Amino acid sequence: MVPASGAVAALTDFAGKPLVVLTAGSGHDAAGTAAQNHLATLSTDSVHRVIAGSTHVSLIAEQRDAAATTRAVLDVVSSVRSGDPLAR
Numbered sequence: 001m002v003p004a005s006g007a008v009a010a011l012t013d014f015a016g017k018p019l020v021v022l023t024a025g026s027g028h029d030a031a032g033t034a035a036q037n038h039l040a041t042l043s044t045d046s047v048h049r050v051i052a053g054s055t056h057v058s059l060i061a062e063q064r065d066a067a068a069t070t071r072a073v074l075d076v077v078s079s080v081r082s083g084d085p086l087a088r
Contacts, residue, residue, distance in 0.1 A: 016044045023048065
């Protein structure tokens with residue numbers, strides 16, 4: 001099994017598949033920000049959303065931040081189903 005950081009590093013191309021990258025607004029360093037920015041370049045149909053005031057845990061554990069996570073999933077599902085690109 002590839003460690004999580006190795007799995008992310010192994011990603012090279014999502015082509016035109018819809019991709020939403022969520023970044024917690026706090027709790028990461030410049031290298032983490034750079035990694036998230038890189039992930040958003042892996043698809044020609046990507047959106048990078050920084051959720052102000054959130055942490056990695058709050059993106060699933062706190063209602064307001066988890067709503068942003070849910071919205072990202074629903075946006076990708078909708079894009080796949082409709083064939084339309086993600087809304088910017």
